[in-house]
Every structure is written in C-alpha cells, then in structure tokens.
Amino acid sequence: MQHLVIIGNGITGITVARYVRKQSDMRITIISNESKYFFSRTALMYVYMGHMKWENIKPYEDWFWEKNHIDLIFAKATAVDTDSKSICLESGEKIIYDKLVIATGSHSNKFGWPGQDLKGVQGLYSKQDLELLEENTKNIHSAVIVGGGLIGIELAEMLHARDIHVTFLVREKFYWNSILPNEEAAMVSRHILEHNMQLKLGVELKEILHDHNGRARAVITKSGEEIPCQFVGLTPGVHPNIDLVKNSKIETNRGVLVNEYLETNIPDVYSSGDCAEIKSSFHNAANKTSLPPNKLEQLWYTGKMQGKILALNILGNRVKYDRGIWYNSAKFLDIEYQTYGFVSAVPREGEDSFYWEHPSGKICIRLVYSSSDRSIIGVNVFGMRLRHRTFESWIKEKRTIEYVLENLPIANFNPEFYKKHEQHIIDKFNLENPGKNLSLRKRSLSNIIS
Amino acid sequence: MNIIQIEPFKVYSHNNKIETLKKSGLAAIAIGFLFFLISLTGISSKQPLLFFFLSFGLVTAGSILYFAIQVKEAPAGIKNNRIFFDAITSRKSIAWILGIVLTGFYILLYWYPGTLQNLVNLINPLSYLLRGQPADRWVLYGTFYTTAVIIMAIRMIVKYRNNRYQILRSISVSFFQLGFSFIIPGILVRLNKPEFYFNYFWPLKFQYLFPDEIKYLTSSGGALGYFMIFWGAAMLIIATPILTYFFGKRWYCSWVCGCGGLAETAGDPFRQNSDKSLKAWKLERISIHSVLVFVVITTGLLWINSASNGKVLGSVSQVFAEWYGFVIGALFSGIIGVGFYPIFGSRVWCRFGCPMAATLGMLQKYFSRFRITTNGGQCISCGNCSTYCEMGIDVKWYAQRGQNIIRSSCVGCGICSAVCPRGVLKLENLPRAGRYSEVD
Structure with a gap:
C-alpha cells in the first residue's frame, strides 16, 4: 500500500488528507509539531478572548482521525531525504514515504528591527x-x-x-x-x-x-x-516556512517552488498552502523580468482550495490549480467584511467604481466594473452579508453593474428582519449617473432558487 | 482628492460613571435578593406590597439598569469575551452554586411548598389584582418565571442589539410568556373559567388531551371550554404542520413556547455548555423519541380506560399518567431542564425530553422549507456556531463542507448566524428543491 506522508496539519495538509481518503485507502500519516489534532488557526484569537476553549476550535472530534485511518504524529520533522524517500524525526525515527506533501505553513515576518527578539x-x-x-x-x-x-x-x-x-x-x-x-x-x-x-x-x-x-x-x-x-x-505579515526543505534537493525560492499541479522539482513530492510558491505558468529562468510574478497565497481559503486540487493530483487525476473567482472575508472588530472578485486599493485603468456608505458609517458597499462593457469585476462589502454563489456567478457571467444593482436583493445574505439598504444604494447610483433610472427588480421565488 | 474623515462619531470606553451605575444596579439586585430572604421569615406578611416592591421591584430595576447601561460601554456587536473564563458561564464555582440553588428551589416548590408560603404571600396583592384570589405556589412560580424571562430578554436585546432577528425574537417570547402564560390564565381564573394556556398544546402540555382534562374543560368551561379543546386540537393538527412547513419548528420553540422563552433569555448565558459530541446526538435521538412514545402510550391508555369505564386497565393507566407527570413533568423539564442550566446548557429538556420538540423536529426534517444556508466557501471552521448552539448541533461540521444545515433539533434561534464572524449562516425558508445542498 502506498504511503502518503503530509508534513503540517493546518487546513491545507488536512484538506489533502481528507480528500485523498475520500477516494483511496492509501496509508496516510500527518506529522506536526504544533499540535496533535487539527485546529482552526483563524480561531486562535477566540481562545484568548474567552469565546471558546481549545476543544471548541478543533473542527473534528478526536475520534475522527482513527475512524478515517489517518495516522497523526505529534513530532518535529527535521530533515527530508528525497533519495531514500524518508523523513527524519527529531527522535531519530525515520519515516518512509511514497508520496510527500510539504504543507508547513508560515512564519511571522520580522524586518530586522532592533529589539525584535526581546522578551514581550x-x-x-x-x-x-x-x-x-x-x-x-x-x-x-x-x-x-x-x-x-x-x-x-x-x-x-x-x-x-x-x-x-x-x-x-x-x-x-x-x-x-x-x-x-x-x-x-x-x-x-x-x-x-x-x-x-x-x-x-x-x-x-x-x-x-x-x-x-x-x-x-x-x-x-x-x-x-x-x-x-x-x-x-x-x-x-507572514512568509513561507521552508526550514525543513532548505537543505534538501527540493527547490525553493521564497517558498517551496511548485508548478501549477503543485508538484515540486522532485517526483512524488508536492507542496501547497502558505509555504508553496507557485511558479508563473510562463516561467522561464532566462527572462524573469517580463513575467508575471510567482504566486504566494497565504489565506485559509486558498489553502483549502490548493489542498483539494493537490489531493486529485496525488490520486493521479492531474488537474491544474486555478483558484477561480477570488473571495475573502474578515471581521474588523464588529464590522464584517466580504469581498468577491477583484477590488484594488487604487482604481485600475479601464475600471470604474461605485461606492455607497450608510450614514452610520459602519455599512458600505463598493462595486467595481469595467468602464467599457460595464461588467462587474468585484465587490467589497462591510457590515452587510452577500451571497457568495450569487456574486460568483454574476462575475463569471460578466453581468453589468446595472443588472447587479437591480438584482442586489437576491444577493442579500443578512439575517431576517434586517433593514434593507438596496433602495438607498440604487438611489445613489441613479443620482451619480444622470440618465440612469434603475429600480429594484421585484423578488420572485424563481430567481431566488436560481 | 477628497479629505476623508476618520473622526469617529463616538468613542466608547469604560469610565467611572458607567462603572458606578453598573455597581448600583448590582447592589439593587443584591438588596432585592436579601428582601426575598427576609420575606421568607414571614416579616413581610403585614406589608406584602412593600416587600413585593423591595424584592421583585429592586431585582427588576437593578437588572434593567445593569444591562441597559452596557449600551454605553461598547459599540453594538456581540461580545462573548471571557465567557470561558468567568466562573458563572464556564461551569466553575458560581455555576455550581447557581445550579444547586435553582435545583433546590424546584425541590422546595414540588415537595416542600410549605417552606415557600411566605414568598407566596408576597405575591398575594398581585394575585388578587390579576386573578381575584390569593396566590399559591404556582402563581409564585409563574411570577418568578415571567420576571426572569422579561429581565433576561432585556439583556438579550442589549447584547444582540446589532441583530434585529434576536431583538424581535426576545420581544416575542416575552410577549407570549407575559400575555399567554401569565395574564390570560390569570384573567380566566378571575372569570371563574378553567386556567388555560393558549400557547401550550399536547404533547408538551400532555394533560390537554387526557380524558379527565377534557371532561373538566367541557363541564366547567362551558362554551369557552369547548373552544379551548378546539383551539388545542386545531393548533396541533392544523397550525403546527402548516407553520412548521413554512418556518420550521422555530415558529414555536424559539418564538412562542414558554420553556423555549426561558431558555432563550435566562438560559442565554449558558448556551455554550451544551454537549456537541456525536455521542450526545445519539443519546438525544433515543431519549426524545422515547418520551414521545411514552406520552402517546399514556394518552392512549387513559382513553382506553376512560372508554371502558376503567374495566380494561383498572388503575394502571392512572398510575402510568402520574408517573409520566412526575418523571417527565417535574424531574426532567423542571429540575434537570432548568435547575441544571449552568451545567448542561439551557436546552436540555427541549433537546432530550420535549415530546412537542420531537414532533416538530420530524416535521422540520422531512416536511419543511426551513434550513440554515451555508454561504458558499466562506466558512473558516472557527467553531463559534457550534460552541454557541444551545441544541448541541455541530453546525460547523456542515458549514465547513459548504452544506446546508437541516437538523430536527434546530430551534432556529439564529445565534449561529449571529456569532459567525464571516457571515456564513442564514436561516431561510425557501422552496424545498435543493434544500439538501452540495457537499464539497
């Protein structure tokens, strides 16, 4: 039986393991020296604040791993030898792999400030x-x-x-x-x-x-x-944690270098998540300057997406990693934030943006669209929830800004009885765009389902 | 370029004035409780009204002050800070003390009512005003219960003031508790009619379909008695399936029901203590359906017995009914259900015992438009939803797979959606097609 060894039990490593297990009875071992069981990194803050206990931020109960025949090793991996296909643990123990995934995540950035290593x-x-x-x-x-x-x-x-x-x-x-x-x-x-x-x-x-x-x-x-x-x-910010592979034959740059299939330069060795640096598809060492830069993606969501794709590749269905329509979310103290598609900090050439803010100063929405065909490119929303799949399809289908505004209530994901803002949003757009006289589409059941 | 203003409208901070007001509120609550203790001695019997205001009045006023002032302390937004550090909310010392005090109160109420007589006397003026007759222990209990729901609903509204679903729900449970479980039954008594709770139905209020109760309602209630029987039957047979089809069981469990009302208000500080394990879910399914079977059998036996004038079963069915009332009514829903709030969380009865919840749950699972929608791929598996689910549903199990949540136990309180830091969950009533969504 093939042995898949995954270094790192964050969202990426765990996603690889789960998706491989769904389709294969391959032996799976996950090594981590951070914690025995997978926890949600994004939830660490809640433990400190007293919103949750450590137990609460583990996405799966402890029996889950044994039931799914996923072996967990709580130890530090100190070296990788790709010739003998083995991992060395701190205890001296050697683990032989057939396929290896490096999902070691990140380290926090420190920029050489005097005093950065002091106590406190x-x-x-x-x-x-x-x-x-x-x-x-x-x-x-x-x-x-x-x-x-x-x-x-x-x-x-x-x-x-x-x-x-x-x-x-x-x-x-x-x-x-x-x-x-x-x-x-x-x-x-x-x-x-x-x-x-x-x-x-x-x-x-x-x-x-x-x-x-x-x-x-x-x-x-x-x-x-x-x-x-x-x-x-x-x-x-953070930078890729490549301590383990630095002295191996695995190629690194800022992160572990992988192609779009998340494969490293060594056969049967893969990397994904925060630590992976995805080479630009036109990568050509001779002509670096004119190329799009390599990608480092250090988000929970990209870790999960890369993990899913990598599982397919390990199972032999070669699929290129393509993160699709971008999305992200965060919460700034009491204000929730979601973004779908692409919104740049400074408006780009050929793009227009429409912005509405509630008088409370705690709710806003920005819609970015193409100046030429008026198709929606991205949205930033604060203090209001929007439906992911609806916006994703609008962006994919290149719906116009006018269409999006008129159908905005369909995308509303706020809890029931919340005040609706769509009318104010559309009013502001009409005011700023003389000649436009948009109005909200009546919400019918059929377009809610679709 | 526009100059963008970043001066905030208001800066919130803990200051001495707020601190003083909060402490005054706590002091009033403490003094109010002292007057309850003093009243137990009987001193209050000469001036029940004065002592009523010194006890109930001070506790209520102090609580309102303590909660309302928190609006000034921080901007609107749910702050679950320190929930797992504080001794009262994290099953530490104060939680145990409170659990024992509550349980003790139930024991006195059920088996040693004499010890509470002086407190009962405290309620007499209120009871005469509302019911036209002296109070008994159940009026005392009802007054405590209703006061707790209303005070703690105010706390809910302050805590979740950024969430209109929670505000309306808190108003709703307070309205039904005060109106349907306190004032209307009181007025019925005053009018010499059967004391009837229009917001409870069989099988939760199991007596309402027992032969003796039906006989009593028809004989002593006249036309109104027939209406009560009709009301109960109509709610059970017609309204329940229809409302549950459109809204899920929440129309009852977290908006109308009195047990739910207490859990959603007084129980809110303890919701995180419910057991989320798979084991607990397995136990829940066995136990809640057993109670449902038990109450159906009991009701059936009583009717067989009644139809045969006691020939078929003799006293067996009566004994059965008494045992059901004792084990389920008193021990389970009272002592474990409420007394153990601080230890097991606020919905132990609703989750493991309530036969009404079992019925509504089956309807919700198989014949309803209700579900909790997961917002695409936005879940970060943080666990807030599961932690604050009072029914012990591991919400994130579904959310992190991008799957809608459809569980018979979900009472639709909406707290999972409220505490989600990424806007992932939404309670929705939509056409049933596609209700069981993709699993990614």
Missing part, C-alpha cells in the same frame, strides 16, 4: 505563539501593535478584550490601505478609534527599547516618538 515582543501565528501571548500579556495594561493587516487587528481586538490598552502603528495613510480603497480603509480606521484604541497612521517602527530585565518597555517610531508599552505585537 512577538508575532501571532501558531498555537505556541498563543501560549507565549498568554505569558507575555499577564498583568499588563498597555501594548503596541506594529503592522496594519489582518493579524494586527485581530491581535488588537484580543488585547482589547483583556482590557489592555492598544496603540496601533500603521504605515499607510489608513488601516490596511494597501488592500482597501480609501473609503473602506477610513471606515475601519474610524471603527478602531471608536473602540478607544490609539491608531497612529503613517507611522513606522524604528526600534524597541528594553528595561533592565531585557523586556520591552517602549517603542521608538521613525519620526522619533517614544511610546511606552509592556508588550509589542509584530504583525507585518
């Missing part, structure tokens, strides 16, 4: 980080967070829930302004301030100072301001 300074990615955070934030009352991205705001919310005062340093003009257009980024920034956090915009970290115990006591910004604190959270 850390990122947030792993279970071990969470345990360290418990330790580092015991009895403290003030913290600085550096890096205005998704992990940064999660960490801010976590500390805020423990009554720790947060000062949030963000390099851009508004929170997450590298991804979000100004209006949305400003909305989230306002919401951060509403929670009585300090938000320092356009501010970068220079160094972290320590006290006589070697523990962080303040940060100094590039403009020379000193901000006292007892904890520093570094959350400027």
Whole structure:
C-alpha cells in the first residue's frame, strides 16, 4: 500500500488528507509539531478572548482521525531525504514515504528591527505563539501593535478584550490601505478609534527599547516618538516556512517552488498552502523580468482550495490549480467584511467604481466594473452579508453593474428582519449617473432558487 | 482628492460613571435578593406590597439598569469575551452554586411548598389584582418565571442589539410568556373559567388531551371550554404542520413556547455548555423519541380506560399518567431542564425530553422549507456556531463542507448566524428543491 506522508496539519495538509481518503485507502500519516489534532488557526484569537476553549476550535472530534485511518504524529520533522524517500524525526525515527506533501505553513515576518527578539515582543501565528501571548500579556495594561493587516487587528481586538490598552502603528495613510480603497480603509480606521484604541497612521517602527530585565518597555517610531508599552505585537505579515526543505534537493525560492499541479522539482513530492510558491505558468529562468510574478497565497481559503486540487493530483487525476473567482472575508472588530472578485486599493485603468456608505458609517458597499462593457469585476462589502454563489456567478457571467444593482436583493445574505439598504444604494447610483433610472427588480421565488 | 474623515462619531470606553451605575444596579439586585430572604421569615406578611416592591421591584430595576447601561460601554456587536473564563458561564464555582440553588428551589416548590408560603404571600396583592384570589405556589412560580424571562430578554436585546432577528425574537417570547402564560390564565381564573394556556398544546402540555382534562374543560368551561379543546386540537393538527412547513419548528420553540422563552433569555448565558459530541446526538435521538412514545402510550391508555369505564386497565393507566407527570413533568423539564442550566446548557429538556420538540423536529426534517444556508466557501471552521448552539448541533461540521444545515433539533434561534464572524449562516425558508445542498 502506498504511503502518503503530509508534513503540517493546518487546513491545507488536512484538506489533502481528507480528500485523498475520500477516494483511496492509501496509508496516510500527518506529522506536526504544533499540535496533535487539527485546529482552526483563524480561531486562535477566540481562545484568548474567552469565546471558546481549545476543544471548541478543533473542527473534528478526536475520534475522527482513527475512524478515517489517518495516522497523526505529534513530532518535529527535521530533515527530508528525497533519495531514500524518508523523513527524519527529531527522535531519530525515520519515516518512509511514497508520496510527500510539504504543507508547513508560515512564519511571522520580522524586518530586522532592533529589539525584535526581546522578551514581550512577538508575532501571532501558531498555537505556541498563543501560549507565549498568554505569558507575555499577564498583568499588563498597555501594548503596541506594529503592522496594519489582518493579524494586527485581530491581535488588537484580543488585547482589547483583556482590557489592555492598544496603540496601533500603521504605515499607510489608513488601516490596511494597501488592500482597501480609501473609503473602506477610513471606515475601519474610524471603527478602531471608536473602540478607544490609539491608531497612529503613517507611522513606522524604528526600534524597541528594553528595561533592565531585557523586556520591552517602549517603542521608538521613525519620526522619533517614544511610546511606552509592556508588550509589542509584530504583525507585518507572514512568509513561507521552508526550514525543513532548505537543505534538501527540493527547490525553493521564497517558498517551496511548485508548478501549477503543485508538484515540486522532485517526483512524488508536492507542496501547497502558505509555504508553496507557485511558479508563473510562463516561467522561464532566462527572462524573469517580463513575467508575471510567482504566486504566494497565504489565506485559509486558498489553502483549502490548493489542498483539494493537490489531493486529485496525488490520486493521479492531474488537474491544474486555478483558484477561480477570488473571495475573502474578515471581521474588523464588529464590522464584517466580504469581498468577491477583484477590488484594488487604487482604481485600475479601464475600471470604474461605485461606492455607497450608510450614514452610520459602519455599512458600505463598493462595486467595481469595467468602464467599457460595464461588467462587474468585484465587490467589497462591510457590515452587510452577500451571497457568495450569487456574486460568483454574476462575475463569471460578466453581468453589468446595472443588472447587479437591480438584482442586489437576491444577493442579500443578512439575517431576517434586517433593514434593507438596496433602495438607498440604487438611489445613489441613479443620482451619480444622470440618465440612469434603475429600480429594484421585484423578488420572485424563481430567481431566488436560481 | 477628497479629505476623508476618520473622526469617529463616538468613542466608547469604560469610565467611572458607567462603572458606578453598573455597581448600583448590582447592589439593587443584591438588596432585592436579601428582601426575598427576609420575606421568607414571614416579616413581610403585614406589608406584602412593600416587600413585593423591595424584592421583585429592586431585582427588576437593578437588572434593567445593569444591562441597559452596557449600551454605553461598547459599540453594538456581540461580545462573548471571557465567557470561558468567568466562573458563572464556564461551569466553575458560581455555576455550581447557581445550579444547586435553582435545583433546590424546584425541590422546595414540588415537595416542600410549605417552606415557600411566605414568598407566596408576597405575591398575594398581585394575585388578587390579576386573578381575584390569593396566590399559591404556582402563581409564585409563574411570577418568578415571567420576571426572569422579561429581565433576561432585556439583556438579550442589549447584547444582540446589532441583530434585529434576536431583538424581535426576545420581544416575542416575552410577549407570549407575559400575555399567554401569565395574564390570560390569570384573567380566566378571575372569570371563574378553567386556567388555560393558549400557547401550550399536547404533547408538551400532555394533560390537554387526557380524558379527565377534557371532561373538566367541557363541564366547567362551558362554551369557552369547548373552544379551548378546539383551539388545542386545531393548533396541533392544523397550525403546527402548516407553520412548521413554512418556518420550521422555530415558529414555536424559539418564538412562542414558554420553556423555549426561558431558555432563550435566562438560559442565554449558558448556551455554550451544551454537549456537541456525536455521542450526545445519539443519546438525544433515543431519549426524545422515547418520551414521545411514552406520552402517546399514556394518552392512549387513559382513553382506553376512560372508554371502558376503567374495566380494561383498572388503575394502571392512572398510575402510568402520574408517573409520566412526575418523571417527565417535574424531574426532567423542571429540575434537570432548568435547575441544571449552568451545567448542561439551557436546552436540555427541549433537546432530550420535549415530546412537542420531537414532533416538530420530524416535521422540520422531512416536511419543511426551513434550513440554515451555508454561504458558499466562506466558512473558516472557527467553531463559534457550534460552541454557541444551545441544541448541541455541530453546525460547523456542515458549514465547513459548504452544506446546508437541516437538523430536527434546530430551534432556529439564529445565534449561529449571529456569532459567525464571516457571515456564513442564514436561516431561510425557501422552496424545498435543493434544500439538501452540495457537499464539497
């Protein structure tokens, strides 16, 4: 019987294992030194905040793995030898594989700031980080967070829930302004301030100072301001964790290099998820500059999608990885965010965008569409829920902005009895586009089903 | 370029004023409880009205102050912070104390009602006003129950103030508890009519189809008595299947029912303690359907006995009915169902015992348009939905597979959808085609 060994039990590794198991009785072993059982990384924050216990963030009960004949090894893999097709564990034990998946995830970024390795300074990615955070934030009352991205705001919310005062340093003009257009980024920034956090915009970290115990006591910004604190959270993104394969014959760059089938340069060795760097399809070493860059995808959703495709490839049905219509979601304190298709922070050539914001300043929608054929390209929505499949098909079918606006109620995914905003949205569009006189389509049962 | 304003409309923070008001609220609640204890001694008998306000009044006013002021503390949004740290919500010390106090109260109420007589006297003015006669222990119980539902509904509304489904649902259960289970039965008593609860039907209120009760209603209620029998039958045979077809069992369990009303309000702080394991689900299916079979048999036996004038079964059916009333009515729905809220969560009775829920559940599963829709691939398996499901449904099991959730036990409280940080879940009543969606 073939032996599939998966290094890493995050969403990607687990998805590979589950989908292989659905169609094959191949022997499957998953190795992780983070935790024995799979947990939801995105839910770590809720454990710290007291919303859930560790048990609650495990997506499957513990019996699930044995029942599905998936062996779990809680140990550190220290080396890969692709010639003898073996994995070496820290204990010295060797595991022989027929097929190997590298799904080792990420490490937190640190950009060489003085003081970045002090006590009381850390990122947030792993279970071990969470345990360290418990330790580092015991009895403290003030913290600085550096890096205005998704992990940064999660960490801010976590500390805020423990009554720790947060000062949030963000390099851009508004929170997450590298991804979000100004209006949305400003909305989230306002919401951060509403929670009585300090938000320092356009501010970068220079160094972290320590006290006589070697523990962080303040940060100094590039403009020379000193901000006292007892904890520093570094959350400027993540990079692929390739420690295990660095000294093997497996080719790496920023991540583990794979082709569109998620295969590495070594036969029977695959990689997917955060740690994989997918080579551009026209990859040509001689002419790097003119090519689209390699892809690093470090999201829960892409990890899951890559895992599914990789399982098919392992089973011998070669399928190219294509993530389809992009989507993502997050929650910024109390404001939920969903995005479907593509919305760039700065409007691109040939695109127009329509933006509506509720007077409360906590609900908004942005629709981006092609200036030429008016087809919908993407949507950002805050404080309101939209139906994934509906928007996906609208984008695929290149529906016009007018069609989308008139049919927007079909895509509404808010709970029942919520106030409807579609009429206000369409009114604003009509106002901004003289000559347009759009009105909401009456909702009939037949178009709800389809 | 436009200058974009990032000045927030309001900055929320804990301040001393809020802290003082919250503490005043807690103090009022504590003093109110002291007056309950004082009233137990009988001192209150001379001035029941004064002591009524000092006990019920202070607890109610203090609670309202304590909950309402939280609107000023933080922006609208569900904050489940510290639920698994706090001793009361995470099955630690205070949870056990509260469980024992509640259970103790039920024991006194059922078997040692004499000990509560002085509290019963406290209710006398209210009872005369509403019912035109002195209170008994059940009026005391009803007053406690209704007060708890209303106070804790206010807490629900504050906590879930960003969610109109939760606000309307909390108003609905309070309305049915106060109107249908407290005021209307009271007025019926005042008018010398049978005390009847229009929001309860067989098999939950099993007596309503027992021969003795029917005889009693027709003989002492006159035309109204016939209407009551008709009402109960119509709700059971006509309204229940139709409403459940269109809305799922939630039209009853989490909007109308009194047991559900208490669970959805007073029980909300404990919803995370329900058991989510597959084992618990297996046990649930056996136990709830056994109770349903038991109540059907009991009812059947009583009618056979009644039709044969006691010749066929003698006293067997009566003994059977008494045992059903004791084991199911008192032990299960009262002591375990409510007394153990802080330990087992708020819906133990509804999940493992209620025969009405069993009936509605079968209808919901096989003959209903209701489902919880999963929003495409947006689930991140975080587990909030399962954790806060009071019925112990492992919601994320379905959501992470992109599958709709159709479970006979789901009471449609909507909290899974409310706590989902990614907007993945929506309670919907749609045509039945495609109800069981794809599994990815």
